[in-house]
Amino acid sequence: MEEVLTRRFLHTEWETPSFILIDGGKTQLSTAFHVFSKLHITIPYAGLAKRYEELIVPYKGGYTTMRLPLQSKALKVLQRIRDEAHRFAVTYHRALRRKKFFMV
Numbered sequence: 557m558e559e560v561l562t563r564r565f566l567h568t569e570w571e572t573p574s575f576i577l578i579d580g581g582k583t584q585l586s587t588a589f590h591v592f593s594k595l596h597i598t599i600p601y602a603g604l605a606k607r608y609e610e611l612i613v614p615y616k617g618g619y620t621t622m623r624l625p626l627q628s629k630a631l632k633v634l635q636r637i638r639d640e641a642h643r644f645a646v647t648y649h650r651a652l653r654r655k656k657f658f659m660v
Contacts, residue, residue, distance in 0.1 A: 557584050561591040573599060579638050581605035581612055582619050589614065604634050 557580070564570075576599055578584050585603045592599065603612040609631060611622045624631040 557587045558591055561588060562595070565591070565595050565597055572597075575599065576601035577634060577637055578603040579606075579641060581610070585612060585614065585619060604638050606638075609635070 557578075576588065578588050578601060580603050582603070585601070588601055588603075591597075592601070601614070604610070605612055605621075608623065609626065611624060611631075611634065612619050613622065624634075
């Protein structure tokens with residue numbers, strides 16, 4: 557998580573996002589907070605923990621957990637964003653494995 561976020565924000569030619577959705581809970585958000593602090597970045601961010609589909613947001617120096625109704629359109633949008641990120645990552649890793657397999 558730290559490497560991905562650091563590499564992303566070192567690309568100064570890319571537009572800065574207005575919001576970051578982190579796949580994970582408090583541990584992943586703490587890592588994001590560490591990266592944002594180190595790089596002096598102030599972007600709103602939240603995490604979506606899969607186990608209970610909880611939205612975790614920074615609040616007063618800690619984190620607070622929100623549970624959106626399971627049929628909520630807002631939750632559905634956040635889930636689709638997370639699922640698309642998973643699809644992208646899995647496709648990328650499969651391509652790397654395939655490339656490595658054929659190079660041997």
